[in-house]
Every structure is written in C-alpha cells, then in structure tokens.
Amino acid sequence: MTELSKTGAALGEPAPGNAPDAFLAVRDLKVHFPTDDGLVKSVDGLSFQVEKGKTLCIVGESGSGKSVTSLAIMGLHRLGAQGKHVQMSGEIWLDGKELVSADPDEVRRLRGREMAMIFQDPLSAMHPYYTIGNQIVEAHRVHNDVSKKVARKRAIEMLDRVGIPEPDKRVDGYPHEFSGGMRQRAMIAMALVNNPELLIADEPTTALDVTVQAQILDLIRDLQKEFGSAVVLITHDLGVVAEIADDVLVMYGGRCVERGSVDDVFERPQHPYTWGLLGSMPRIDRETSERLIPVKGQPPSLINVPSGCAFHPRCPYADIPKGDVTRTVRPELQQVGGGHFSACHLSPEDRTRIWTEEIAPKL
Amino acid sequence: MISYILRRTFAAVILLLVVTAVTFAIFFLLPRMAGQTADQLAQQYIGKSPTKADIAAVKQNLGLDEPLYAQYWHFIKGIVSGATYNLGPTTAHCDAPCFGYSFKNHVAVWPQLTSRLPVTVSLAAGAAVMWLVSGVVIGVISALKPRSFFDRTFMGVALAGVSLPMFFTGNLALLLFTYQWPIFGRTYVPFTENPAQWANTLFPAWCSLALLYSAIYARLTRSGMLETMNEDFIRTARAKGLRERNVVARHGLRAALTPIITVFGMDLGLLLGGAVITETVFSLPGIGQYAVQGITDNDLPPILGVTLLAAFFVVIANLLVDLLYAAADPRVRLS
Numbered sequence: 153m154t155e156l157s158k159t160g161a162a163l164g165e166p167a168p169g170n171a172p173d174a175f176l177a178v179r180d181l182k183v184h185f186p187t188d189d190g191l192v193k194s195v196d197g198l199s200f201q202v203e204k205g206k207t208l209c210i211v212g213e214s215g216s217g218k219s220v221t222s223l224a225i226m227g228l229h230r231l232g233a234q235g236k237h238v239q240m241s242g243e244i245w246l247d248g249k250e251l252v253s254a255d256p257d258e259v260r261r262l263r264g265r266e267m268a269m270i271f272q273d274p275l276s277a278m279h280p281y282y283t284i285g286n287q288i289v290e291a292h293r294v295h296n297d298v299s300k301k302v303a304r305k306r307a308i309e310m311l312d313r314v315g316i317p318e319p320d321k322r323v324d325g326y327p328h329e330f331s332g333g334m335r336q337r338a339m340i341a342m343a344l345v346n347n348p349e350l351l352i353a354d355e356p357t358t359a360l361d362v363t364v365q366a367q368i369l370d371l372i373r374d375l376q377k378e379f380g381s382a383v384v385l386i387t388h389d390l391g392v393v394a395e396i397a398d399d400v401l402v403m404y405g406g407r408c409v410e411r412g413s414v415d416d417v418f419e420r421p422q423h424p425y426t427w428g429l430l431g432s433m434p435r436i437d438r439e440t441s442e443r444l445i446p447v448k449g450q451p452p453s454l455i456n457v458p459s460g461c462a463f464h465p466r467c468p469y470a471d472i473p474k475g476d477v478t479r480t481v482r483p484e485l486q487q488v489g490g491g492h493f494s495a496c497h498l499s500p501e502d503r504t505r506i507w508t509e510e511i512a513p514k515l
Numbered sequence: 516m517i518s519y520i521l522r523r524t525f526a527a528v529i530l531l532l533v534v535t536a537v538t539f540a541i542f543f544l545l546p547r548m549a550g551q552t553a554d555q556l557a558q559q560y561i562g563k564s565p566t567k568a569d570i571a572a573v574k575q576n577l578g579l580d581e582p583l584y585a586q587y588w589h590f591i592k593g594i595v596s597g598a599t600y601n602l603g604p605t606t607a608h609c610d611a612p613c614f615g616y617s618f619k620n621h622v623a624v625w626p627q628l629t630s631r632l633p634v635t636v637s638l639a640a641g642a643a644v645m646w647l648v649s650g651v652v653i654g655v656i657s658a659l660k661p662r663s664f665f666d667r668t669f670m671g672v673a674l675a676g677v678s679l680p681m682f683f684t685g686n687l688a689l690l691l692f693t694y695q696w697p698i699f700g701r702t703y704v705p706f707t708e709n710p711a712q713w714a715n716t717l718f719p720a721w722c723s724l725a726l727l728y729s730a731i732y733a734r735l736t737r738s739g740m741l742e743t744m745n746e747d748f749i750r751t752a753r754a755k756g757l758r759e760r761n762v763v764a765r766h767g768l769r770a771a772l773t774p775i776i777t778v779f780g781m782d783l784g785l786l787l788g789g790a791v792i793t794e795t796v797f798s799l800p801g802i803g804q805y806a807v808q809g810i811t812d813n814d815l816p817p818i819l820g821v822t823l824l825a826a827f828f829v830v831i832a833n834l835l836v837d838l839l840y841a842a843a844d845p846r847v848r849l850s
Contacts, residue, residue: 231753232744264756271754276747279766280846281773290765291755326845342755 171248174201175382176225176350181242181252183217183224190455194220196406197242199485202399204349207376207383209393209414211429212403213451218386221403222352225384226269227251227259246350265295267350268343273359274335278327284311284338285323292345310341314371333364340371347379354386369395390433394418399491402426405452405462408485412492422494422503424467427511435515445514461497469506473497519849523837527830532591534826539587542815553579559813576601577618590615614823615816617809624820627805634703635801638724638793639786641717645725646732647779653729654736655768661741669733676730684726685796688719703799720797724790728782735778739771746770773843777836784832788825 172179183195195217202208210218223229225246230238244251246267251259271277278287288307289300296303304323311319314337327335336356343351353372357365373396376383387393393400393414400417402410402425410423421427428447449466452458460479464470470478483495488503496503546556557574558565565573574580577600578589589598593613600607600616609616609623616623653673657666692698700716743749744767752766753759789803798804802821809817841847 226754228750228753231759232749260756260758262756263754269754271747271751273747277751279748279752279770281769281844290757294756328846342751 169243171250172201172245174245175204175247176384177201177243177245178221178225179243179245181221181224181244182240183220183229184239186237186239187455191239192454193406193457194454195224196457198403198406198408200399200401200408200411202350202382202384204382205376205380206398207373207385207396208399208401209385209387209397210401210403211387211390211393213388213447215451215454216403217406217454218388218403219354222269222354222384222386225251225350225352226263226267227256228263228269230256261295264291264348265346266348267352268346268348270336270339270343270351270353270356272355274332274339275327275359277339278335280327283324283326284330285325288323288338288342288345291342295346306345307341310345311338314338314341314344314375315367316341332360333367336360336364336368337371340368340375344375344379348381349379350382350384351376352384352386355388356385357389357392358387365392366395372396390429402429405457406454407462408493408495409463410494411485412489416489416492420489420492421507421511422488422492422500423463423496424469424498424506425463427507428466430515431511442514461495469498469502472502473499516849520838523834527834530830531823531827534830535591535594535823536587538819538822538826539590540583542819543586544583547583559815614820617814617816619812619814624816627817628802628820628824631801631805633705634799635787635789635794635803637706637713637717638720638790638799638801639783641714641721642724642728643779643783643786645721646727646729649725650729650732651736651772651775653733655740655763657733657737658740658744658771659763661737666737670737673730673733676726679726681723681727681792681796685720685723685793688723689797692719701798717799720793720799723796724786724793732775732778735775736771739774740767743767743771773840776839776843780832780836780839781829784829785825787828787832789821 178201179199181195181198182193185192185194198217198221200208200210210221212218220229224240225244229235230240240252242252246262249262251262278284282290285304285307288310289303292298292303292306293300298306308319308323311323316322316334316337322330322334322338327338330338336359340356351372356372357368360368369392372383372385375381383396385392385396397414400410400412400414401408402417402423404425410417410421410426412422417426418430421430425447428445431445432447434444447466448468452462452465458465460477460481461467461470461483464478467478478497481497483497485493485495488494488500494503498506543556547553553574554570557570557577557579578586581589592598593609593611593615595611597611598609598613598616600609600618607616607621607623609625612625614624614628617627653669657663657669660666693701699719700712703716704712706713744763748770749762749766752762757765787802789801789806791803791807793799794801794803795807802824805817806821809815809821837849841849
C-alpha cells in the first residue's frame with residue numbers, strides 16, 4: 153500500500169478513495185483470472201486518466217492486458233460463466249463515480265449510456281439474426297423510454313451521421329449484407345446512439361481493409377470533436393496511435409511501462425520496450441532497404457511474470473544497471489518529464505544516450 | 516423463393532419414387548434373389564396346405580408371375596389411379612391412392628394408414644411439445660450455470676433418459692400409473708370424441724417418449740447455449756447495458772435454438788412414420804403398431820405402405836426444415 157501511495161503521489165493525483173479531477177481515472181487496477189494452470193494476472197496495477205475531449209491510446213503486444221483493461225472499465229469481464237471467478241481490485245472513476253465497488257446493476261445502467269464500446273471484428277460483434285436497425289434501436293431503447301418508431305428515426309439519423317449512404321434503406325439490412333468498413337461504421341453508430349461521454353474502442357481498425365482504416369479513424373476523431381467525449385483506443389498499431397492519440401500508454405505484461413503525450417512517447421521515448429515497438433513499425437520515410445527491427449523473444453506469460461522488470465529477458469540493455477536489480481526489483485513508474493512517466497532501471501543519462509545515439513538514428 | 520419450393524417439391528417427388536423402387540425391390544426382388552420362387556411367394560397368401568391349382572391361381576391374380584418391372588409399374592399405377600385385385604371368386608377394388616392390398620386381412624392398406632394416422636400424430640405432437648419445452652428449459656439453465664448442482668443433476672438424468680429403453684420406462688410408467696394407481700386411461704380415445712380422455716390416455720406415453728428425447732434436446736441446447744454465450748455479439752449485447760436475462764433470451768437463445776429446428780423437424784418427421792416401440796408398449800393403434808402387425812403376420816403390403824408413408828414424412832420434414840431455417844437465419848439464401 154505504501155508503494156501505491158508513493159506512485160499515486162508521484163503522479164500528482166488525489167489519494168486513493170477520493171474522487172479525482174479527471175473524467176476517467178483508473179488507479180492501481182488489478183484484474184486476475186484464476187485458471188487450472190495458475191493465476192493469470194492480466195492487469196496488475198495499472199493507473200491512468202483521460203480527460204473529456206482527449207484520446208488515450210493503450211498500446212502493447214497481444215496478451216499485454218490492453219483488452220482486459222477495456223473490458224474491466226465497462227464491467228464486462230465480470231459477466232458470463234468465467235466472470236464470477238475474476239479477482240479485481242483498484243479503482244475506476246468515471247465522472248466522479250467509482251465502478252469497481254459499485255453495484256453491478258448500477259454499472260450496467262452506465263454501460264451503453266455513459267460509456268460505450270466498439271469492438272475489433274464488427275461481423276462477429278453484431279448479432280447475425282437481427283437487422284442493423286433493430287440492434288441500434290435496442291441499444292437506444294435500453295436507456296431511453298421511447299417508442300420503436302422514435303428509436304428507429306434515431307437509428308437512421310446515426311447511420312447517416314457515421315457516413316452510411318441511404319441510411320433509411322440500410323437500416324433494414326443485416327450485418328452480413330454490409331462491407332467491413334460499413335459494418336464498423338454501423339457499430340460506431342450503435343455505440344454512440346446514446347451520446348456516451350466515454351468511448352472505448354478495442355482495436356477498431358484491425359479487422360478492416362487498410363484503405364478503410366484511415367476513414368474509420370477520421371470518423372472516430374470527428375465524432376469525438378462533435379460530442380466532446382473521452383476516447384480510450386486499444387491498439388497494437390503505432391500508426392494508429394500517431395494518427396489519433398493525445399496520450400499514449402504502453403503496456404507490457406499487464407503493467408504500464410511508459411506513459412506520456414504522443415510527442416513524448418514518439419520523440420523522447422524512455423523505455424527499451426517502446427524503442428522496440430518504434431523500431432518494428434514500418435515508416436514511409438524510411439529507406440525500403442532498411443530492415444525492421446523486431447522485439448526479440450516472446451511476450452511474457454501472465455501466470456509466471458518474469459521477476460524484477462518483466463521485460464528484462466528480452467531487453468538488450470538489462471545488464472547496464474549495476475548488480476541484478478533488473479532481475480530482482482520491479483521498476484515503478486517515475487516521472488521523466490512533465491506528464492511523461494517510465495518504469496525502467498536505466499539511469500536517465502543512459503536512456504538519453506541510448507535513444508539519441510543507438511535507436512533514433514535507425515528509425 | 517417460389518421457384519426454390521417448386522424445385523425442392525419436384526426433387527422430393529423423384530426421391531419418393533426412388534424410395535418406392537428400393538422398398539419394392541427389398542420386398543419383392545430380394546426374396547427372389549434369395550432363391551424364393553413365385554410359387555413360394557404366392558403360398559404366403561393362401562391358407563394351409565394349398566393345392567397346386569390354388570397356388571397357380573393366386574400367382575396369376577397377384578401378378579407374381581409377371582416380370583418385376585411390370586409388378587412395380589402396377590404398384591405405381593395403383594397409387595395414382597387405384598387398382599382392382601382379382602381374389603378368385605370375387606374382386607376387390609382399391610381406390611387411389613392404392614398403396615397395396617392386404618390379402619391376409621382383406622383390406623386395402625391406405626384406409627388403414629389414414630385411420631391410424633391421427634393416433635400417431637397425437638402421440639408424436641404431444642410428446643414433441645413436452646420434450647421441446649423441457650429439453651430447452653433444462654438445457655438453458657444448465658448452460659447458464661455450468662457444473663452447478665442443477666447442471667450435474669439434470670445432465671445425469673438426461674444421460675439416464677437417453678440410455679433407458681422404452682421397454683423399460685414405458686412399461687414402468689404403465690405399471691405404476693395405469694395399473695398400480697390407475698390415474699391414466701388404458702384405451703385410446705380420439706381427440707374429437709373426448710379431448711380430456713384423449714390426453715389422459717396418452718399422457719404416460721407422452722412422458723415416456725419425451726424423457727427419451729428431452730434428454731437429447733437438453734444436451735443439444737446446453738452445448739449450443741454454452742457456445743453462443745461466448746460469442747462476440749453476446750459481449751456487444753452486454754455492452755449495450757441490456758439486463759442479463761434479455762441478453763440470454765433475445766441474443767443467446769435466438770442464436771442457440773436455430774440449429775435445433777433442424778434436429779426437431781427430422782425427429783418429428785421420423786416419429787410420424789410410426790413410433791413402433793412406444794405404440795406397441797402402450798397399445799396405441801397407430802402406424803407403428805400397424806407395421807408390427809404386418810411384420811408378425813408376414814403381410815407384405817402393410818409393411819410396404821408404412822415404409823413409404825414414413826419416407827414421405829421424412830422427405831417433407833426435410834423440406835420444411837430447410838424452409839424454416841431460411842426464415843430463421845437471414846444469412847441462409849434459398850437458391
């Protein structure tokens with residue numbers, strides 16, 4: 153607990169238990185799933201905040217805990233057969249309400265109204281037997297006591313708003329009759345039908361054609377401006393991050409390893425894992441003859457997370473700090489600039505030297 | 516859609532013709548192939564110790580001396596336009612559709628089938644309602660609380676239900692509730708005569724048959740629901756803020772039940788062709804019992820008739836299932 157309050161203080165946030173100023177604030181969130189093989193620590197002490205009108209991108213490899221984080225905010229990980237075994241602690245504050253300790257039914261009433269979610273694969277995320285219109289109407293009527301006719305008008309209005317041509321006809325179409333991009337637009341229309349103040353998008357462009365990806369990102373950005381909502385976007389695509397993010401949170405092994413503004417993270421990254429992600433991103437301004445630099449090794453097991461710094465088995469610089477500190481002591485987030493945090497044992501001098509001399513020239 | 520139905524109906528007619536040919540071959544070609552002569556076949560239709568002349572007469576009357584294709588042709592012609600059978604001193608006319616004439620009992624097969632059909636339909640329909648409702652309800656509850664006490668208990672009962680033969684459950688039900696404590700009637704009464712009595716007599720048969728099937732349906736529903744409740748669209752439904760019971764009913768069940776239509780249609784079609792064992796155990800004068808009678812009497816025309824009727828129901832059920840499925844799942848296109 154002392155560790156936690158230290159980090160909290162370092163982050164310049166109010167003490168735990170008190171409502172934060174930020175619209176969405178997550179504090180020391182832990183989401184663990186007991187399985188036959190052991191306790192899966194999908195999220196293990198994560199803190200961040202998002203203001204209204206801002207976009208936070210959470211990046212990381214598959215299995216780094218990004219999706220579980222988004223489901224946890226929505227309260228969705230607790231539902232279903234698997235859900236009752238979940239162990240969860242920490243705080244999630246949405247507009248002054250704490251959600252982890254809240255009554256599940258209260259969280260349900262917030263879902264779809266104050267916070268909404270867009271999923272990765274719009275084909276499987278929509279019910280195959282109901283028309284697009286019916287699904288949007290249902291989303292609207294859960295939280296609004298209106299007639300089907302009114303809700304349908306609202307659905308057509310939303311489809312029009314997200315750029316679906318002939319919305320009064322397409323409203324009666326089934327998901328399989330839409331193209332991938334149109335389906336994701338419809339999904340966005342469904343999520344935004346109740347004007348939510350928080351929009352969570354879990355890899356919204358991953359399943360889409362590259363040409364459509366930019367359109368969808370533009371749409372999300374435009375709608376965010378229009379509605380002034382806070383957006384949390386989960387992705388593993390740094391191209392998407394550069395396009396849309398205000399702030400970036402890099403996750404590794406269920407924890408945050410670096411957090412800062414998009415400029416901080418792209419221009420002055422302070423963590424070897426972030427360097428690895430940047431090195432493995434294709435860039436149009438780079439010579440085609442240059443090879444991408446992959447992050448060597450495998451993502452860590454969430455059951456047996458490596459001791460010390462979870463990244464140390466894959467980190468090329470793990471031997472620079474003196475002693476075996478990288479293998480025994482878990483690094484905490486430390487402020488490395490205004491609003492820029494990193495959890496790394498390397499000294500600030502080493503980090504600056506490695507970044508400017510070794511990494512940056514290769515990018 | 517209309518052209519699809521027309522094409523499927525045409526295909527169904529062709530299929531039924533093939534079924535008649537195969538069935539006919541089984542009853543009239545196989546005995547020949549096994550070395551039985553036309554004389555021996557004819558002998559089956561006469562009383563004990565017939566004279567040579569009797570056999571020859573019967574052989575001629577029944578057309579057994581004709582080539583097989585001609586016999587088959589007569590049979591098909593009879594279905595369309597009726598047939599007249601020469602019974603020596605008298606003739607018997609069998610109106611269209613003539614599915615043969617039982618020489619043992621001196622009655623045409625078709626009226627027998629139609630008069631017994633209501634019994635079989637009553638049995639099948641009542642049992643179907645019972646097993647569908649109980650199977651689906653148990654399956655859903657089990658799927659929502661997998662490995663719970665309820666789930667384990669009912670899946671155990673289900674296993675017993677599938678494993679116990681009708682000879683056992685049917686007779687046990689009869690023994691306890693019709694003889695030991697006579698709650699239920701013993702003789703079948705048509706629905707049109709006395710609906711209460713009708714239900715009262717059929718109830719034990721419905722329960723016994725439903726136990727057998729609801730076990731299968733509970734398991735089907737359970738696995739279907741378990742799979743469906745892990746689908747992405749269920750997560751979406753929850754993300755909308757729907758109450759869990761609406762998520763289950765509107766999104767989960769809707770998707771999980773659709774494949775069950777297929778199984779249900781086929782099972783019902785099969786049962787309408789005669790629930791042989793159930794009808795025998797409960798002495799219900801239905802199609803199945805008629806088939807058993809035909810087999811015991813070594814009376815070929817009733818068996819042939821029942822076989823064709825059963826095939827007809829299965830083919831029709833198949834067609835209906837395909838149409839229903841297309842109506843239930845918008846992704847299925849009939850073309």
